[in-house]
Each structure stands twice: as structure tokens, then as C-alpha cells.
Amino acid sequence: MSGPRPVVLSGPSGAGKSTLLKRLMKDYEGVFGFSVSHTTRNPRPGEEDGKDYHFVTREKMQEGIDNEDFIENAEFSGNMYGTSKSSIEDVQAQNLICILDVDIQGVKNIKKTDLNPIYISIQPPSLEILEKRLRDRQTETEESLQKRLEAARIDMELSKEPGVFDLIIINDDLEEAYELLKSALMEEIQKVQDANE
Numbered sequence: 001m002s003g004p005r006p007v008v009l010s011g012p013s014g015a016g017k018s019t020l021l022k023r024l025m026k027d028y029e030g031v032f033g034f035s036v037s038h039t040t041r042n043p044r045p046g047e048e049d050g051k052d053y054h055f056v057t058r059e060k061m062q063e064g065i066d067n068e069d070f071i072e073n074a075e076f077s078g079n080m081y082g083t084s085k086s087s088i089e090d091v092q093a094q095n096l097i098c099i100l101d102v103d104i105q106g107v108k109n110i111k112k113t114d115l116n117p118i119y120i121s122i123q124p125p126s127l128e129i130l131e132k133r134l135r136d137r138q139t140e141t142e143e144s145l146q147k148r149l150e151a152a153r154i155d156m157e158l159s160k161e162p163g164v165f166d167l168i169i170i171n172d173d174l175e176e177a178y179e180l181l182k183s184a185l186m187e188e189i190q191k192v193q194d195a196n197e
């Protein structure tokens with residue numbers, strides 16, 4: 001039996017993916033499961049190993065890639081990120097909607113697999129607003145902020161190409177963006193809720 005369709009959330013760093021995703025997972029407990037990626041970046045205050053990411057060294061990450069443990073991996077802003085096969089299998093084994101938060105390289109690479117997710121891009125209203133949100137978040141050094149803004153320019157260009165995303169949500173007003181995300185996923189949410197009744 002095939003389970004619910006996974007969901008790929010992408011879009012520039014600072015666009016609001018984690019904010020939207022955390023709210024969705026809280027409002028629909030027992031419906032979604034987060035695919036916990038591996039990364040070589042340092043944990044931020046409050047981030048938990050195994051929950052937000054599996055925080056690993058470059059050596060360990062490369063070992064996993066060589067072992068073909070990952071369905072996709074990419075270099076972003078000077079660090080490695082990747083989705084392991086087991087991170088998805090763990091969620092799918094529970095019949096939950098698997099949510100992946102990956103960059104645009106991840107989107108392109110997942111398209112080459114048989115995962116068949118719904119692709120949603122979260123975009124900021126403008127690059128200026130994105131910069132302000134990233135600065136206000138206070139998680140980045142100036143160098144890492146500049147790298148993220150450069151990646152954001154590329155993301156904003158590539159995401160416009162027709163056929164890359166099923167849906168593009170401009171995260172201007174958070175409530176409105178959340179409602180759009182929720183309605184796009186309602187059919188899958190309903191399936192999981194019906195199956196659990």
C-alpha cells in the first residue's frame with residue numbers, strides 16, 4: 001500500500017519554511033513527520049541533534065554519501081546538507097506525511113528519484129525583506145548572511161521556471177501564507193486523519 005505523498009518545502013533561507021512547518025506540525029500532531037537531514041553546520045542555540053538535524057562532521061557525512069545512505073546531498077553556504085534514505089523511511093513507516101526542507105539543489109535532485117512529493121516553494125516578498133528577517137533572526141554571521149542572500153538570488157530566479165514547483169507561496173503575511181500552505185495539503189492531511197480514525 002502506498003502511504004501519503006511526501007511534501008518538499010523549499011525556498012530561500014529566511015523565507016519562513018521552519019516557522020510555517022513548525023506550526024503545521026503542532027496544529028496537526030500525528031499527521032506529519034519531519035525528515036531530519038544531516039548537516040555539517042554548527043547547531044544554533046535551541047536546536048537539538050536528531051530533531052532539527054543530525055549534526056555531523058564532514059568526514060562522517062562523506063562516509064554516508066560514499067555508502068549511498070543519502071537520496072540527495074548538497075553544499076549550501078559552505079556546509080554540507082543531505083537527506084538520508086532512513087530519515088524518509090522512518091517517517092513513511094509510520095504512515096505520516098513526510099516533510100522535507102531542502103534547498104533548490106535538493107529539489108532538482110529529488111526530481112530524479114521516485115519519491116514523487118508535492119513541491120512547494122516559500123518565497124519572501126522581496127530580497128530586502130528577506131535580508132531584514134535574516135538579520136533579525138540573529139543566527140548568522142555577516143559572511144554566512146551574505147552567502148545566504150547570494151543563494152537566495154539564485155533560488156528566486158530558478159524557482160520562477162515553470163514546472164519546478166506545484167505551488168509558490170509568498171510569505172508576506174504569515175497567517176495568509178499558513179492558510180495557503182494548509183489548504184494545499186488538506187487532501188493529504190484528510191487521508192492520514194481518515195486512516196487513523
Ligand SMILES: Nc1nc2c(ncn2[C@@H]2O[C@H](COP(=O)(O)OP(=O)(O)O)[C@@H](O)[C@H]2O)c(=O)[nH]1
Binds near residue numbers: 082
Ligand atoms: N539539499 C538539501 N538542502 C537542505 C537539507 N536540509 C536543509 N537544507 C537547506 O539548507 C539551507 C540552509 O538550512 P539552515 O542552515 O538550516 O538555515 P535556514 O534555512 O536559514 O534555517 C536551507 O535552504 C534548507 O532548506 C537537505 O537535507 N538537503
Ligand SMILES: Nc1ncnc2c1ncn2[C@@H]1O[C@H](COP(=O)(O)OP(=O)(O)O)[C@@H](O)[C@H]1O
Binds near residue numbers: 016019133136
Ligand atoms: N510572514 C512573516 N513576517 C515576518 N517575519 C517572519 C515571517 N515569516 C517568518 N518570519 C521570521 O523570519 C525569520 C526567518 O524565518 P524561518 O522560518 O527561520 O525561515 P527559514 O526556515 O526559511 O530559513 C524568523 O525569524 C521568523 O520568525
